[in-house]
Amino acid sequence: KxxxxxxxxxxxxxxxxxxxxxxxxxxxxGQIRASxxxxxxRFQSVESGANNVVFxxxxxxxxxxxxxxxxxxxxxxxxxxxxxxxxxxxxSGTCKAFMEDxxxxxxxxxxxxxxxxxxxxFQIVYKARNNSHMSREEVIKELAGIVGSLNPENKVDxxxxxxxxxxxxIKTVCCLSVVRDYVLFRKxxxxxxxxxxxxxxxxxxxxxxxxxxxxxxxETEEEEKSSKEVKEENK
Numbered sequence: 001k002x003x004x005x006x007x008x009x010x011x012x013x014x015x016x017x018x019x020x021x022x023x024x025x026x027x028x029x030g031q032i033r034a035s036x037x038x039x040x041x042r043f044q045s046v047e048s049g050a051n052n053v054v055f056x057x058x059x060x061x062x063x064x065x066x067x068x069x070x071x072x073x074x075x076x077x078x079x080x081x082x083x084x085x086x087x088x089x090x091x092s093g094t095c096k097a098f099m100e101d102x103x104x105x106x107x108x109x110x111x112x113x114x115x116x117x118x119x120x121x122f123q124i125v126y127k128a129r130n131n132s133h134m135s136r137e138e139v140i141k142e143l144a145g146i147v148g149s150l151n152p153e154n155k156v157d158x159x160x161x162x163x164x165x166x167x168x169x170i171k172t173v174c175c176l177s178v179v180r181d182y183v184l185f186r187k188x189x190x191x192x193x194x195x196x197x198x199x200x201x202x203x204x205x206x207x208x209x210x211x212x213x214x215x216x217x218x219e220t221e222e223e224e225k226s227s228k229e230v231k232e233e234n235k
Contacts, residue, residue, distance in 0.1 A: 040059050041059065042058065042059050042060065042061065043056050043057070043058060043059075044056065044057045044059070045057075048170060049130065049170055049171045049173075050129040050130050050170050050171070053129065053170065055091075062092070063090030063091060063092050063177065064090045064092055064177060064178070064179060064180075066090065067088050067089070067090040067179070067188065068090075068179065068180060068181065070088065071088070071181070071185040071188060071190070071193055072181075072185075074190065074193050074194050075184070075185055075193050075194070077194075078194050078195075078196055079194060080191075080194045081190075082190050085190050086189060086190065086191060087187070087188050087189050087190065088188055088190055089166055089168065089177065089179075089188055090166075090177045090179060091168070091175040091176065091177050092176065092177045092178075093105065093109045093175075093176040093177070094173055094174065094175050094176065095173075095174050095176070096172060096173070096174065097131060097134060097169045097170075097171070097172050097173055097174040098172075099134075099138065099139070099142060101174070102139070102142070102143070102174050103142055103143075103146065105174075105176075106143055106146050106176065107146055107150075109176060110146060110147055110150055110165075110178070111150065112178075113163055113178050114147045114150040114151055114154050114163075115150040115151060116150065116151040116153075117151075118151065119151045119153040119154050120154060120161075120162035120163050121154075121155050121156070121157035121160075121161045121162045121163070122147060122154060122155075122156060122157065122161050122162065122163045122164065122165060123156060123157060123158050123161045123163075123164050123165070123182075124139075124140045124143055124144060124164075124165040124167060125164060125165070125166055125167065125182070125187075126139055126140055126167045126169075127167070127168055127169070128168075128169035129168075129169065129170050129171070130170065130171045131169045131170070131171055131172070134169055139167060140167075143165060143167065144156065147165070159183070160183050161182070161183070162180065163178050163179070163180060164178070164179050164180075164182035164183075165177075165178055166178070166179060166182075
């Protein structure tokens with residue numbers, strides 16, 4: 001029901017009131033939208049579904065460029081800036097962790113790096129968490145085939161590739177990225193990338209000594225075993 005005041009309004013007055021209401025609604029909608037956008041943080045934690053894995057969603061930031069910049073800085077300065085993070089991997093694409101879904105998705109996803117005239121050497125690294133239905137060998141074979149189909153000049157290089165295709169399976173989600181300097185930045189390991197060449201050489205040397213020691217120990221045990229067998233035969 002209209003009030004007495006509304007009944008007395010002329011047609012033009014009513015139209016002006018309707019215009020005011022419409023303007024007020026538009027203003028309110030604009031304020032709500034602005035408030036929602038402000039709540040979207042540049043970095044926000046998302047449940048990953050796997051132990052010891054933290055997933056950070058970014059807003060308006062290219063994950064590959066951000067992570068590469070962080071690792072380049074740490075590799076140059078050799079300054080350790082984290083105690084608890086082991087690896088930092090950018091994720092720029094996701095799809096369902098089923099072979100057909102992955103093949104269909106990567107045909108488009110790989111184009112910026114591998115579709116002719118773009119080309120490069122590459123390797124594929126694979127890791128699965130809380131997932132047992134995917135085959136590592138099958139995934140690598142199929143994805144390598146897709147890279148090759150985009151440009152036959154794309155070649156596999158396991159020693160020092162230009163690009164590394166990172167495939168991380170978490171439950172039923174496949175996380176994908178194509179990164180640079182994977183070998184140089186020690187597999188994007190934040191603990192290893194800050195080590196100097198001297199420290200790295202010492203570590204490799206100590207590992208070699210341990211391996212040699214184990215070999216010598218094994219040979220000694222084998223010799224002792226052979227000696228006992230000879231003594232028993234003499235008896």
